[in-house]
Amino acid sequence: MLEYKLLEKFKYGTGTQSLSDEEIEKEYQNRINGYSTRVTNIYPYLINRNKISSNHYPLFIVETVKINELFNEIQTESKNIEKIATNLPGIAQSGYINSLLQNEIFFTNEIEGVKTNKEEIGTIIGDSVSKKRNKRRRLESTIRRYQAALAKKDIRIEKLEDIRKLYDDLLNGELADDDLPDGKLFRNSKVYIGGETEIIFNPPANEDLISIQLTKLIELMNDDSINFLERAFITHFVFENTHPFRDGNGRMGRYLLSSYLSKKLDQFTALSISSAIHIEVQKYYRIFKDADNIFNRADLTIFITEMAKTVLNGQRRVSENLLIRKELLDYNWNHLNNRFDDLTENEKTVLNIFLQSKLFSNDDSTGVQDREIISFLNNTDHKRFPRNTVKDAISYLEERNIIQKIKSAPLQHILLDEYIEKEFNR
Incomplete structure (x- = not known):
């Protein structure tokens, strides 16, 4: 099976001489018009060599054999996790769910460079179990929003206002006043993504352009004819690409992905996303950068492939960890049962x-x-x-x-x- 390559790599062909512009255009047309290609009506903002962004190409995915295999493996592994979990006693299940939730909150912040404390997160999770209510503390809204998603009580996104409501709920108290949206729903000022000396990406410049992108995204999110995993990964990319807020976009984007998966797969998978991304964070940044590159013409095939691999790797770590802990439980219980036989x-x-x-x-x-x-x-x-x-x-x-x-x-x-x-x- 030939390796699928983005156009930026495909242009080099198999030899030392790059393919011509005509050959690249022909390959692009073959891809976007192929029988196994899904073309969306979303035109993401892509950046060129001069660091100028534009949105002339429709987002598309070539639904390769590899993508279909990965999607099947993810669903199979989810069932495997559920089978393992079913054989665990109740407190073991809830304890592990809380531990995964703790990790999910910690690592989604860590990816953004936002420092948090695991024990602080765990204490708030514990207080929610006991229904204890203190004055609002940092990360409390974030934790409540994840718990609502796991309990299938999340907000269904049907209009732009729903995105803003989720954002407010998720990041309540987490952002400085200067970082809050300056438009009616979203940011209305130009931002750029990058370091102090280099612009990596220019997202839509104002609220009107953002609203156009997110309106199309909402339509796709609610299109049940598209595989739910494909929708989840497209949503994750488009939200990050649109960058609708001044701050908190990464945390919101990963929350949307986790929430999406919690509706269709097991809770353990949904809460392993940020941990899995954190382990492969450089790859995570790279696939975003490649997908944002205008030379690749909004081809999301590799992005979908690599995100599916990341989720699957996270699942496998969960499965292995559950089995190890179950073995430890059986071993230690036999030991304790004999030691305290009175x-x-x-x-x-x-x-x-x-x-x-x-x-x-x-x-x-x-x-x-x-x-x-x-x-x-x-x-x-x-x-x-x-x-x-x-x-x-x-x-x-x-x-x-x-x-x-x-x-x-x-x-x-x-x-x-x-x-x-x-x-x-x-």
């Missing part, structure tokens, strides 16, 4: 939950709280686990120095590290 069955059940939390949470900030244990067991079997029974079991485990209290409001205990063996011979 505990009652109810006390062992509570101990097992603390073990799940220890192994499936990133850190104590995303670990299980006492009230969650009480609620979980009471809802599972309220006759066997009335609230006082669970509280008594927690107190007894603390008296035995098997667990220790780390927080009072909300009350939280953790299993002591000395009882965990995190490495073992397979």
Whole structure:
């Protein structure tokens, strides 16, 4: 199978002499008019060698065999992740989801050079579980918006105002006043993307041009005849290419991608996006730069291919990590069950939950709280686990120095590290 190349690389042919302009034009026409090509009515802004941008070419994708293979692999891996997760106990599942959410928020900010603290993020996630409400804190709106997307309560984007509402909700309190939109909905001033000495890209110059681009994008986003993965990746590119806001475009763009995938795939996949991008961040920047290059004439084939590979790599890391943690859970539970064979069955059940939390949470900030244990067991079997029974079991485990209290409001205990063996011979 021949490697698909963007026109900028294709022009060099197989020898030392570049192809002529006529040969490049012929190849472009073959691609854009091919049977397996999807041509959209979106004309992204592309930059030339003189750093001037224009939008003369329609965005298109050649739906290659490789793209179709990757899309199938992503859906298959999503089912595999769901199968693995189904075999995990409830607290292990929720603990790992919270850990992925913590990573997603941390790395989407890290990609933008916005410094955050994982423990701070985890604490807000934990407070949302306990329904605790303090004064608004940094990142709280971002976390709530991701949780809404996972719960399928996200806003359906049908008009331009919906994009602005999502943006406001996602980044409430995260932006300086000077970075807020200066137009009715979007920015109305010219910006450029790049460093201090080099312009990398010029997006649309004002709100009217931005609105034209996003109106066409909304139409595509709601076109169910297009594969949902293709729509998700196109949306991610076009939003970034349009750059509708003065700040926060990268975080908003990755949120849209995560939200899109949460509707069609498993939660674990949706929350592995920014982590996967962060690992391959230089490739991420490169495929955007190539897609923005006017010589490639709005060909998004390689962008779609590489984004699909990134998502799939993220999924595979999740699958592997879940299996490893499940193996650790089984191994350590066998060890603890034998070591504390004098505990009652109810006390062992509570101990097992603390073990799940220890192994499936990133850190104590995303670990299980006492009230969650009480609620979980009471809802599972309220006759066997009335609230006082669970509280008594927690107190007894603390008296035995098997667990220790780390927080009072909300009350939280953790299993002591000395009882965990995190490495073992397979």
